[in-house]
Amino acid sequence: MHGTGEAMIATALTELFGLRHPIVLAPMGGVSGGRLAAAVSNAGGLGLVGGGYGDAAWLRNELSLLRGETKRPWGVGLITWSLRPEVLELALGYRPSAFLLSFGDPRPYAPAIKAAGSKLICQVQDLEQARVARAAGADLIVAEGTEAGGHGGARATLPLVPAVVDAVAPIPVLAAGGIGDGRGLAAALMLGACGAMLGTRFYASAESLGRDAAKRRIVASDGGNTARTRVFDIVRGYTWPGHFLGRALRNRFMERWDGREADLAADADAARTAYQAAVGEEDYDTAVVWAGEGASLIKGVESAAALVAKISADAEQRLQSATSFLR
Amino acid sequence: MHGTGEAMIATALTELFGLRHPIVLAPMGGVSGGRLAAAVSNAGGLGLVGGGYGDAAWLRNELSLLRGETKRPWGVGLITWSLRPEVLELALGYRPSAFLLSFGDPRPYAPAIKAAGSKLICQVQDLEQARVARAAGADLIVAEGTEAGGHGGARATLPLVPAVVDAVAPIPVLAAGGIGDGRGLAAALMLGACGAMLGTRFYASAESLGRDAAKRRIVASDGGNTARTRVFDIVRGYTWPGHFLGRALRNRFMERWDGREADLAADADAARTAYQAAVGEEDYDTAVVWAGEGASLIKGVESAAALVAKISADAEQRLQSATSFLR
Numbered sequence: 001m002h003g004t005g006e007a008m009i010a011t012a013l014t015e016l017f018g019l020r021h022p023i024v025l026a027p028m029g030g031v032s033g034g035r036l037a038a039a040v041s042n043a044g045g046l047g048l049v050g051g052g053y054g055d056a057a058w059l060r061n062e063l064s065l066l067r068g069e070t071k072r073p074w075g076v077g078l079i080t081w082s083l084r085p086e087v088l089e090l091a092l093g094y095r096p097s098a099f100l101l102s103f104g105d106p107r108p109y110a111p112a113i114k115a116a117g118s119k120l121i122c123q124v125q126d127l128e129q130a131r132v133a134r135a136a137g138a139d140l141i142v143a144e145g146t147e148a149g150g151h152g153g154a155r156a157t158l159p160l161v162p163a164v165v166d167a168v169a170p171i172p173v174l175a176a177g178g179i180g181d182g183r184g185l186a187a188a189l190m191l192g193a194c195g196a197m198l199g200t201r202f203y204a205s206a207e208s209l210g211r212d213a214a215k216r217r218i219v220a221s222d223g224g225n226t227a228r229t230r231v232f233d234i235v236r237g238y239t240w241p242g243h244f245l246g247r248a249l250r251n252r253f254m255e256r257w258d259g260r261e262a263d264l265a266a267d268a269d270a271a272r273t274a275y276q277a278a279v280g281e282e283d284y285d286t287a288v289v290w291a292g293e294g295a296s297l298i299k300g301v302e303s304a305a306a307l308v309a310k311i312s313a314d315a316e317q318r319l320q321s322a323t324s325f326l327r
Numbered sequence: 328m329h330g331t332g333e334a335m336i337a338t339a340l341t342e343l344f345g346l347r348h349p350i351v352l353a354p355m356g357g358v359s360g361g362r363l364a365a366a367v368s369n370a371g372g373l374g375l376v377g378g379g380y381g382d383a384a385w386l387r388n389e390l391s392l393l394r395g396e397t398k399r400p401w402g403v404g405l406i407t408w409s410l411r412p413e414v415l416e417l418a419l420g421y422r423p424s425a426f427l428l429s430f431g432d433p434r435p436y437a438p439a440i441k442a443a444g445s446k447l448i449c450q451v452q453d454l455e456q457a458r459v460a461r462a463a464g465a466d467l468i469v470a471e472g473t474e475a476g477g478h479g480g481a482r483a484t485l486p487l488v489p490a491v492v493d494a495v496a497p498i499p500v501l502a503a504g505g506i507g508d509g510r511g512l513a514a515a516l517m518l519g520a521c522g523a524m525l526g527t528r529f530y531a532s533a534e535s536l537g538r539d540a541a542k543r544r545i546v547a548s549d550g551g552n553t554a555r556t557r558v559f560d561i562v563r564g565y566t567w568p569g570h571f572l573g574r575a576l577r578n579r580f581m582e583r584w585d586g587r588e589a590d591l592a593a594d595a596d597a598a599r600t601a602y603q604a605a606v607g608e609e610d611y612d613t614a615v616v617w618a619g620e621g622a623s624l625i626k627g628v629e630s631a632a633a634l635v636a637k638i639s640a641d642a643e644q645r646l647q648s649a650t651s652f653l654r
Contacts, residue, residue, distance in 0.1 A: 007653035126551050127623070147483035155551065156474035156483040156620055158514065159505035163550055163623035178486035187485065187514035189652055190645050223490055224453050224482065293483055296454070296490035318517050322649035325516055326334035 007316055012172035013046075013195040016119060016140065017073040017097055020044025021312040022195025023185065024142075024174060025202050025304075027051065027077025027100055028150060028290065030058070032199075034066030036207040036304055041072035043308035048100055051078040053238070054087035063094040073097035075121070079151075080104025081241060092116040100142070103151060103244055110136040123176070125153025125244075130164045134171060141168055142197055145177030146228070149200040149292035151246045152177065158191070165192035180297030182314020189319070198311075200292040206303045213282045214289045215301050217249055223296025225250045231257040232288040234264050235275045247292055252285040253278075334643055338521040339499035340373075343446060343467065344400045344424055347371025348639040349522025350512065351469075351501060352529050352631075354378065354404025354427055355477060355617065357385070359526075361393030363534040363631055368399035370635035375427055378405040380565070381414035390421040400424035402448070406478075407431025408568060419443040427469070430478060430571055437463040450503070452480025452571075457491045461498060468495055469524055472504030473555070476527040476619035478573045479504065485518070492519035507624030509641020516646070525638075527619040533630045540609045541616045542628050544576055550623025552577045558584040559615040561592050562602045574619055579612040580605075 013022045023045035025032055029052025037047030049066060051059050059076070066074060075098025076091045083101070088109055091099070099113045102123035113120050114137065122133035123142035133141045143164040145157025157177040165173045175188035176197035188196045203210045204218045228245035231254055240246075248254065253275070257264045264271060278286035302310075340349045350372035352359055356379025364374030376393060378386050386403070393401060402425025403418045410428070415436055418426070426440045429450035440447050441464060449460030450469035460468045470491040472484025484504040492500045502515035503524035515523045530537045531545045555572035558581055567573075575581065580602070584591045591598060605613035629637075 007650075009652045010654040011652060127549050128551070145483060145485065147486050154554075156472060156485070156505055158472065158483070158485045158511060159474050159507065159550055159620040159623055162508065162510045178483055180486065181489065183489045183518045184485060186517035186649075190513035190517050190649070191510050222454050223486055224455070227481075293486040296486055297493075316653060319649040319652050322513075322517070322646040323334075325336045325338060325646050326643060327337040 007320065009189070009312065009316055009319065011189070011194040013140065013174060016172065017046055019046055019073065021308055022189075023308055023311060024048060024195060024197040026148075026176060026197050026199030027075075028199050028203060029053065029079070031203050031208050031210045031290075033209040034062035034064070035069065036202060036205060036209070037074050038066045038069035039207045039304035040202065040308060041070045041074045043305040044312070045308045046073060046075060046098060048075045048077045048098065051076050051087070051091060053079055053082040054084055056087055056090055059087065059090060063091065067094060075099060075118070077102065080106055080109070083109060088112060092118065098140075102142070102144070103241070105132060106136045106138070107132070121174075124164065126155055126160075127163060127167050130167050134168045138171060140172050140174060142174045142176050143193070147247070147293040148177035149203070149226070149247050150290040151240065151244045152228075153243060161188065161191040161193050178292060178294045180294035182311045182316075182318060184294070184297075185311055185315035186318035189315070198294070200294050201298060201307060202304060203291065204298050204301050205307055206301060211282050213284055217284055217289050218291050218295050219298055219300055221249060221291060221295040221298075223293045226291055226293055226295065227254065227258070229254055229258055230261055231264060234261055234268055235271050237268065237272060246288075246290060249284075249289045249291050249295075251289070253287075334647065336516070336639065336643055336646065338516070340467065340501060340522040343499065344373055346373055346400065348635055349516075350635050350638060351375060351522060351524040353503060353524050353526030354402075355526050355530060356380065356406070358530050358535050358537045358617075360536040361389035361391070362396065363529060363532060363536070364401050365393045365396035366534045366631035367529065367635060368397045368401045370632040371639070372635045373400060373402060373425060375402045375404045375425065378403050378414070378418060380406055380409040381411055383414055383417055386414065386417060390418065394421060402426060402445070404429065407433055407436070410436060415439060419445065425467075429469070429471070430568070432459060433463040433465070434459070448501075451491065453482055453487075454490060454494050457494050461495045465498060467499050467501060469501045469503050470520070474574070474620035475504035476530070476553070476574050477617040478567065478571045479555075480570060488515065488518040488520050505619060505621045507621035509638045509643075509645060511621070511624075512638055512642040513645035516642070525621075527621050528625060528634060529631060530618065531625050531628050532634055533628060538609050540611055544611055544616050545618050545622050546625055546627055548576060548618060548622040548625075550620045553618055553620055553622065554581065554585070556581055556585055557588055558591060561588055561595055562598050564595065564599060573615075573617060576611075576616045576618050576622075578616070
């Protein structure tokens with residue numbers, strides 16, 4: 001698996017999928033397309049296509065694209081509460097190595113996923129969901145902290161990861177939320193995780209489907225201007241279960257409607273027309289840019305290959321020199 | 328500094344104060360008394376007495392107690408916006424090695440602290456405050472994540488720590504919030520911190536001034552029943568600056584008043600009488616138990632010495648075996 005003369009990080013994650021680096025691309029809906037997922041997989045990580053709510057045409061397009069670009073392991077992620085059987089079947093037809101479900105009970109879908117030969121990855125936001133994931137037969141559990149971009153729960157990564165590790169052992173656990181560089185990956189390993197899943201960092205990569213103007217806003221953020229909100233779900237017409245909110249960059253639309261969700265919902269049809277126009281115009285004073293607090297660590301847009309190489313090399317160096325703390 | 332045959336963790340923190348372990352007791356107001364701070368210092372960490380809002384009689388009592396119990400370095404922490412000059416003077420009169428300020432601009436107090444020979448520790452919750460702390464001449468900066476118990480900001484520890492490290496280098500940075508065991512300490516070091524400050528974990532220690540019934544609630548918590556709120560400040564009559572909220576265990580009082588803060592404030596005098604009675608009766612369905620998400624990692628009440636020994640030994644072992652990830 002090596003190829004270079006360097007020491008490389010081996011964990012339950014790299015073993016499970018035959019990866020060179022314990023780095024997973026978060027399946028950001030509409031942002032983690034086939035090109036980005038393939039680039040992460042080709043760089044030695046695990047690329048997950050972000051199928052989001054399950055748009056069949058989009059998925060078919062991106063999964064076909066991905067299959068033309070990589071022979072390495074890859075996967076797909078979908079929102080559990082929005083998953084339809086025909087979309088599950090469609091995705092499994094492309095033979096992903098990994099199938100990630102988040103935001104809902106994965107148990108109804110687990111048998112089909114495992115029968116198709118995909119590893120089941122369940123993303124959880126608290127200990128109760130972790131136990132459900134274990135009951136579902138998850139091969140890998142992602143503990144996602146509240147600092148992650150996009151939808152998530154209320155618990156923070158640093159205390160959540162070791163608690164999930166203890167709760168589901170010996171199932172391997174991946175850390176997600178707030179990880180943007182090799183320091184975060186090395187910290188995740190110290191917490192008992194087998195690797196890290198990164199979203200926002202890869203949003204601001206050359207291959208992501210995010211628009212340039214959105215990527216520039218992530219690069220400009222110091223991580224302090226993100227917030228969790230429901231307003232973008234309301235205006236887009238998605239009915240999320242109550243305990244999941246979406247973390248995004250604060251913008252004029254969020255400032256206007258946060259705390260006035262009922263008013264927005266009451267006039268959502270009119271607001272949606274204006275919102276969709278803003279999306280088309282890449283007007284991010286109105287349109288959402290999902291982003292996590294790890295934006296503080298992002299100083300520029302880079303290729304996925306460069307990111308995987310840099311993050312893993314930095315983490316390797318931190319681990320290599322960990323004993324230098326010891327006297 | 329060693330004394331045992333074991334490898335021990337040396338960092339800028341242990342060097343700054345001559346500690347055996349890079350572990351700092353958070354100055355929890357009214358909970359981190361002289362006995363607990365002395366126990367942490369005697370165990371090789373740095374004990375900080377929690378002076379809170381600056382009750383002079385309480386401070387005098389606890390600092391006198393502490394000085395009778397330890398010859399090791401120790402310190403005191405106070406709430407900046409509540410700090411009065413006579414309390415500053417009183418605390419400095421006990422010659423603390425460290426003086427921690429949090430929640431406000433430390434610059435007016437920095438000269439007196441440094442002139443008295445104390446090291447200035449500034450606790451910050453975001454990057455803007457980190458830059459103010461640097462301007463104040465802080466010898467050490469604590470990056471406190473939102474998962475911490477008691478008052479804090481909105482940013483989470485895992486992404487906040489490396490961002491603060493980058494922003495204030497070469498000033499050493501301590502990680503706080505969500506750290507409850509050796510895994511968290513080792514992770515903090517990987518993030519670039521020089522050690523960890525622990526609050527909730529020491530709340531549930533034998534020597535803390537927390538009541539047994541409160542400690543039992545922390546032990547029983549899985550970390551998922553904490554929330555940030557203003558209701559306990561309102562009922563106690565403290566006017567905190569708007570961006571700081573306090574993280575506590577959810578209880579009946581919080582459930583009743585959260586979201587109805589204006590109603591509570593309108594009738595705070597009557598509510599206060601009932602609240603204070605509940606405090607006296609150790610009725611924690613009403614009285615507050617400040618606690619962070621690290622409560623998930625706390626399985627019992629232990630002595631401070633046992634905690635310092637176990638957390639540091641676990642972290643040492645993690646660092647020692649970090650290279651086992653490398654192939």
